[in-house]
Amino acid sequence: ETGVTQSPTHLIKTRGQQVTLRCSSQSGHNTVSWYQQALGQGPQFIFQYYREEENGRGNFPPRFSGLQFPNYSSELNVNALELDDSALYLCASSRDRSNTEAFFGQGTRLTVV
Amino acid sequence: AQTVTQSQPEMSVQEAETVTLSCTYDTSESNYYLFWYKQPPSRQMILVIRQEAYKQQNATENRFSVNFQKAAKSFSLKISDSQLGDTAMYFCAFILYNFNKFYFGSGTKLNVKP
Numbered sequence: 001e002t003g004v005t006q007s008p009t010h011l012i013k014t015r016g017q018q019v020t021l022r023c024s025s026q027s028g029h030n031t032v033s034w035y036q037q038a039l040g041q042g043p044q045f046i047f048q049y050y051r052e053e054e055n056g057r058g059n060f061p062p063r064f065s066g067l068q069f070p071n072y073s074s075e076l077n078v079n080a081l082e083l084d085d086s087a088l089y090l091c092a093s094s095r096d097r098s099n100t101e102a103f104f105g106q107g108t109r110l111t112v113v
Numbered sequence: 114a115q116t117v118t119q120s121q122p123e124m125s126v127q128e129a130e131t132v133t134l135s136c137t138y139d140t141s142e143s144n145y146y147l148f149w150y151k152q153p154p155s156r157q158m159i160l161v162i163r164q165e166a167y168k169q170q171n172a173t174e175n176r177f178s179v180n181f182q183k184a185a186k187s188f189s190l191k192i193s194d195s196q197l198g199d200t201a202m203y204f205c206a207f208i209l210y211n212f213n214k215f216y217f218g219s220g221t222k223l224n225v226k227p
Contacts, residue, residue, distance in 0.1 A: 002157065033214065042117070042204050042217030043158075056213045088156060097213050100146050104158035 003027065004093050006105035013081050013112050021076040021108045025093030031055075032074040033099060034066060037088040037107070049074055050097045078110075086112045115140045117205050117218035125224045126195045133180075134190045134221045136205030144210040147181065149190045152220070153201040161203070164188065195225045 003026035013019050025032050031050045035043035045058035049068035063079040072093070078085055088109050092102040116139045126132035138147070149161040164172045164181050171179050176193045188207075192199055205218040 002159075031213075035215070040219070042206075042219050043215065044217075045214035048213045050213075058214065090156075090158065092158075092215075098211070099208055099213055099215065100163070102215070103160075104150075106155060106157040109156075 002103035002105070004091065004103050004105040006089075006091055006108050008108060009106065010109045011111070013110065015081055015083060015112055017081050018077065018079045019081060019110060021078075021089050021091075021110070023074045023076070023091035023093070023105055025072045025074065025091075026103050029093040029095050029103075030072050031094045031097050031099070032068055032072065033092045033094070033102070034074070034076045035090040035092065036060070037090060039087070043090055046076065048097070048099075055097055081112045083112050086110060115207070115209070115216045117207065117216050119203075119205055119218035119221050121221045122219075123222040123224070125226060126192075128195055128197060128225055128227050130195055131191065131193045132195055132223065134192075134203050134205075134223065136188045136190070136218060138186050138188065138205070138207055138216070138218075140186075140207070140209065142209050146208050146210075147179075147188045148206045148208075148215070149177070149179070149188075150204045150206060150217075151199075151201045152204060158204070162190065192223075197225050197227060199223060200225045 033048040034046040037043040047057040094102040147164040
């Protein structure tokens with residue numbers, strides 16, 4: 001157990017809908033990063049939040065957005081879902097922005113139909 | 114561009130034997146950390162081992178060790194005395210100093226057979 005929890009574990013949505021995924025970071029961690037892992041691939045960086053502000057973004061369109069709350073938990077929002085958004089979404093929390101000691105959650109499996 | 118290549122999509126090993134997973138990476142930076150993560154069917158990424166690029170000595174964690182060749186940009190993982198619980202996807206990754214994101218390879222699926 002890493003102390004990082006994600007909800008829900010599985011989700012099925014229809015193309016065009018919106019979805020919110022949640023991540024509770026490990027105690028004492030102020031940084032949360034989100035990754036998309038398509039089937040058979042390695043995770044791809046979506047963005048990072050540090051102390052409630054976005055601190056870097058990968059090559060994802062603006063319909064992928066996020067939030068970090070004062071308790072350092074985080075949300076990933078995806079609007080106008082597309083079939084290609086079907087993937088495992090992982091969050092990782094760390095004590096600082098460097099991510100050299102990052103702990104991952106178990107992921108949310110999103111299926112878009 | 115930063116890339117990670119894992120050329121072995123799938124490998125098998127008998128229980129108690131030794132297996133080596135390969136990883137090469139590309140970056141023009143000289144300061145970075147390298148990682149091997151394990152992802153079992155439970156999906157959670159678990160850190161196996163970490164190596165700081167400025168350290169010449171290869172990292173070791175119990176049955177897991179790495180062979181880090183900085184000039185060749187190679188970072189292989191050796192698993193000794195393989196156990197059934199080692200069955201998982203293994204991802205090689207790195208992070209640049211002062212940057213905030215992991216670059217992951219595509220993974221190697223390891224099957225440990227009884």
